Amino acid sequence: MRCGLPFVRRTGLYLKPTTVMVQRFGDLADKNVVDLEPLGMKRLLSDGEIDVDLDIDPGYVIVRSGKNIWGVSLYLLPGRLLSRFPKGMRQAIV
Amino acid sequence: MIPNPLADYMEFIPDWEAYISHLRRPLPAYLRINTLKASSDVVFSTLNSEGVRLEATAVKDFFRLGAAGQTKATIGYHLGYIYPQALSSGLPVLALAPRAGDMVLDLCAAPGGKSTHMAQLMGDSGIIIANDRKFGRLTALMANVKRLGITNTVITCYKGEHFPISGSFDKVLVDAPCSGDGKFRLDQNDELLHLKRGRTFLPAIQKALIQRAFDLLRPGGIMVYSTCTLNPQENEEVVSHLLKKRAGELLPWIPPIDWEPGLTSFKGRNYHESCVLCRRFYPHKIDSVGFFVAKILRPT
Ligand SMILES: C[S@@+](CC[C@H](N)C(=O)[O-])C[C@H]1O[C@@H](n2cnc3c(N)ncnc32)[C@H](O)[C@@H]1O
Numbered sequence: 088m089r090c091g092l093p094f095v096r097r098t099g100l101y102l103k104p105t106t107v108m109v110q111r112f113g114d115l116a117d118k119n120v121v122d123l124e125p126l127g128m129k130r131l132l133s134d135g136e137i138d139v140d141l142d143i144d145p146g147y148v149i150v151r152s153g154k155n156i157w158g159v160s161l162y163l164l165p166g167r168l169l170s171r172f173p174k175g176m177r178q179a180i181v
Numbered sequence: 182m183i184p185n186p187l188a189d190y191m192e193f194i195p196d197w198e199a200y201i202s203h204l205r206r207p208l209p210a211y212l213r214i215n216t217l218k219a220s221s222d223v224v225f226s227t228l229n230s231e232g233v234r235l236e237a238t239a240v241k242d243f244f245r246l247g248a249a250g251q252t253k254a255t256i257g258y259h260l261g262y263i264y265p266q267a268l269s270s271g272l273p274v275l276a277l278a279p280r281a282g283d284m285v286l287d288l289c290a291a292p293g294g295k296s297t298h299m300a301q302l303m304g305d306s307g308i309i310i311a312n313d314r315k316f317g318r319l320t321a322l323m324a325n326v327k328r329l330g331i332t333n334t335v336i337t338c339y340k341g342e343h344f345p346i347s348g349s350f351d352k353v354l355v356d357a358p359c360s361g362d363g364k365f366r367l368d369q370n371d372e373l374l375h376l377k378r379g380r381t382f383l384p385a386i387q388k389a390l391i392q393r394a395f396d397l398l399r400p401g402g403i404m405v406y407s408t409c410t411l412n413p414q415e416n417e418e419v420v421s422h423l424l425k426k427r428a429g430e431l432l433p434w435i436p437p438i439d440w441e442p443g444l445t446s447f448k449g450r451n452y453h454e455s456c457v458l459c460r461r462f463y464p465h466k467i468d469s470v471g472f473f474v475a476k477i478l479r480p481t
């Protein structure tokens with residue numbers, strides 16, 4: 088028997104933080120948090136990808152809009168942010 | 182003509198006419214806000230920005246929806262800020278009053294409305310074992326536990342009447358499978374709109390569950406038996422059965438919304454006299470699903 092929330096998942100060679108974990112504990116993160124305006128957030132959800140200019144290393148990032156932490160996305164060079172939100176979230180909201 | 186089993190309830194339901202006219206209207210929608218993931222201010226402003234209008238109720242953290250909408254299609258839902266849930270569904274949990282650090286068992290937990298409410302009252306501390314015998318219903322339970330960001334919950338799949346680890350829980354909730362007539366509505370011909378089929382021997386299952394739940398409590402522990410039926414055979418009769426078999430004690434409890442005491446007889450059958458300490462909630466009095474709640478102590 089196990090308590091707790093799944094924290095990370097293996098995706099190929101990497102570990103991806105789970106949506107549920109960052110939604111609950113993401114406010115404790117002090118780096119790799121990307122703030123998006125509501126419009127950017129909506130585009131990321133609907134298009135699955137947006138162009139961004141970030142001064143961080145590529146990899147998984149926490150996505151926040153206003154005071155809400157939405158989940159995880161993948162930041163790739165040069166300047167691409169790829170949605171890694173659950174499918175259900177996109178379907179319900181877009 | 183009002184169909185059975187509702188017609189039988191004329192014997193004890195107060196303001197029968199008001200009850201019947203309430204049954205002809207749809208039930209209003211309610212939700213609970215989850216404060217484990219964000220402060221209530223953030224939850225409200227997020228829902229507000231989506232046009233979700235909430236009206237306060239007398240049950241803490243429960244709100245009535247201004248207009249019935251698809252709450253599952255909101256951002257607030259996907260961020261785990263809300264759990265759509267009937268107002269009366271919060272009452273068994275308030276009666277049980279789980280506290281931080283408690284060891285709690287929810288014997289019939291899926292899809293997790295009450296388990297996740299308990300996790301919230303416990304500040305996500307202690308341990309909740311959320312059990313359900315139907316494996317297929319555990320997916321929804323697991324999804325809700327995760328969506329609400331809860332970390333103190335273990336999910337198990339036992340027949341409640343065979344649940345192991347006796348005598349160890351501070352609190353046990355039995356939100357029993359029932360005929361569900363507290364939710365029933367009537368159509369324009371006064372026919373029942375909801376009808377569950379294939380539910381036989383419910384009182385037998387309920388009696389087995391309540392007895393097992395009692396044995397799972399530590400001495401001094403508290404259990405709540407609840408249903409969303411108004412049928413005394415699934416309520417006071419089940420509680421009376423336990424009190425005959427075990428030295429349990431019904432505890433008084435003051436609910437935050439309109440209630441009536443439990444019954445001590447129905448259709449010529451007598452129930453344990455302390456059943457007046459059970460609480461009955463009628464749909465037309467509370468504008469939500471009808472409920473029954475009994476709070477029981479296992480004395481030391
Ligand atoms: C009224 S529902 C529970 C609702 C839940 N407490 C909530 O608030 O979301 C009753 C549950 O009991 C489960 N159940 C039925 N028979 C059972 C048994 N013998 N042992 C354990 N669970 C059982 C059903 O699968 C169903 O999920």
